[in-house]
Amino acid sequence: MRRSRRALWLAAVAPAPAVISRSIAALLASLALCTQPRADEIRKGEYLARAADCIGCHTSNPSRPFAGGYRVPTPFGDVYSTNITPDLDTGIGRYSADEFVRAVQKGVRRDGANLYPAMPYDSFAAMSREDVLAIRAYLLAQPPIFQPRPANILPFPFNQRWTLVLWKLANLHSGGFAPDRSRTAAWTRGAYLVEVLGHCGACHTPRNATFGMDENRAFAGGNAGIWRAFNITSDKIAGVGGWSDEELFRFLKTGAVPGKAYASGPMAETVMNSLQxxxxxxxxxxxxxxxxxxxxxxxxxxxxxxxxxxxxxxxxAGSNGAAQGSGAAAGGDLYRSLCSGCHGTNGGGSADGSAPSLTHNTSPGAAMPDNVVMTILEGVKAGDVAGRKSMAAFGGWLDDGQVAILANYVTAHFGNPDARVTAADVRLMRAGTSTGRTVMILAGQALAACGAVLLLALLTLLAKRLRSAHVRP
Known part of the structure; x- marks a missing residue:
């Protein structure tokens, strides 16, 4: 039977199976070339997001990563972190590339409002655009989660975002990271990780009169909320100058260096979420x-x-004749019942290292007992890094007086005996805010400024009168 003209035409123009196979293979190869850079950028962004510890501050519920809602205590009140999942309504799903870069480097939201510097954009300002966009690619690859941000708890005038313009003028410096050509590549990489991505200065640098980082005292010690962030300069007494290179490496990687320090509070979480x-x-x-x-x-x-x-x-706890319930005896009772099971009677820690020694430990050995108090109140989230176990929080079990007695016992017997704390101090630390102190500082600065202006005016008036008396005939 003769084939129809249509069949003959189709046979003539239809490609052979081999041609189809080659076309499909070429198309798949083209798609692979397009997707491979995207996958590489996402992997790079994941690593950079780890280095910047984005998950640490943007996660309040571990089952909802990057959905925000994490409470960040600041000197001005409580700020809650934003949702940075790709959700269109509560996250960053509608942010363009330029808008995301502007938010990270300049602290400006998509709607043009200023972000509070609880987001360390004063450090991220020097991050390269390429790195910012890689982090964005990684975040946009995460599952979107609908989670509105809780309202910030900031008293007037700190709840006025327009005032941040003044803060930025004093503390936000534009311009990218400038490598020092006289240094090694490793040193330069370390500078970028410490100063920019890791934003270590946000906690470890004291604040100046405008509550920006005091660049003249870089890394001399500061605050991470209510916790103390210690001096990490090369000073051999106050800083880490007495540490070996291997000890510094081990602490950053694991948060534990027997005979030196054990990370607690935000630093332990940074090791768990980021540095390890x-x-x-x-x-x-x-x-x-x-x-x-x-x-x-x-x-x-x-x-x-x-x-x-x-x-x-x-x-x-008793051999010295102290009455039960008094400071030393009560502290010994509390320590024996709550702490000695893990840390040992003499504070030497557990044999396997899962519970740290309290002797030769920077927290009990500090000049101020804040971190000892906060550890008792909030525990330690160690994440089983390097076999170190987390510690339970006792804030719900002990009242302020008991916490003070226990903290004083720990510092007196295993650390710096000059470090003392009162129940009133514990009450303030338990509240987790330093807003009242900030208001007093600002009020003092305002009074000092007014006094300086008044003194200048009086001196000017006096000078005018003296000149007038001098020229009078």
Missing amino acids: HLSDDDIHAMAAYLRDVPAQSGDEKQPRFSWGNTLGVADS
Whole structure:
């Protein structure tokens, strides 16, 4: 049977199966070339987001990563982190590339409002656009989660975002990261990780009169909310100048260096969420940079890790004739019932290292007992990094007086005996805010400024009168 003209035409123009296969293969290869850079950018963004610890501040519920709602105590009140999942309504799903870069580097939301510097854009301002966009690619690849941000708790005038324009004028410096050509590549990488991505200065640098980072005292110690962020300059007493390179590396990577320090509070969470995931080369680079940070002295009489009093509970809680319920005896009772099971009678820690030693430990050895108090109140989230276990919080079990007694016992017997705390101090730390102190500081600054203006006016008036008397015939 003869085939129809239509069949003959189709046979003539239809491509052979081999041609179709080659076309499909070429199309798939083209798609692979398009998607491979995208996948590489997402992987790079994931690593950079780890280095910047985005998940640490933008996650309040571990089952809803990057959905925001994390409470950040600031000197002005409580700020809650934003949702940075791709959700269109509560997240960053509608942010363009330029809008996202502007938010990260300049602290400006998509609607043009200023972000509070609880978001460390004063450090991120030096981040490269390429790195910011890689982080954006990674975040946009995450599942969108609908979660509105809780309202910030900020009293007037701190709740007025327009006032941040003044803060930015004083503290936000534009311009990218400028490598020092005289330094090694490792040192330069460490500088970028410490100063920019890791924004270490946000906690470890004291604040100036405008509550920006005091660049003249970089890394000399500051606050992470209510927690103390210690001096990490090269000073041998106040800082980490007495640490070896390997000890610095180990602390950054694991948060634990027996005989020196154990990370707690926000630093423990930074190790858990961020630093443990960085490459060894990057951790070594950070250590190399910190080793070279100019030394800044502090109030310490000796290194924080050097305190090593090992007087046991049994030696102090009753043998000296102190009445039960008084300071030393009550502290010994609390320590024996709540702490000695893990940390040992003499504070030496557990044999397997899962519970740290309280002797030769920077927290009990600090000049101020804030971190000891906060550890008792909030516990420690260690995430089983390097086998170290988390510690339960006792804030719900102990009242302010008991926390003070226990903290004083720990510092007196295992750390700096000069560090003391009262129940009133604990009450303020438990509240988790320093807004009242900030208001007093600002009020004092305002009074000082008014006094200076008044004094200048009086001196000007006096000078005019003296000149007038001098020229009078």
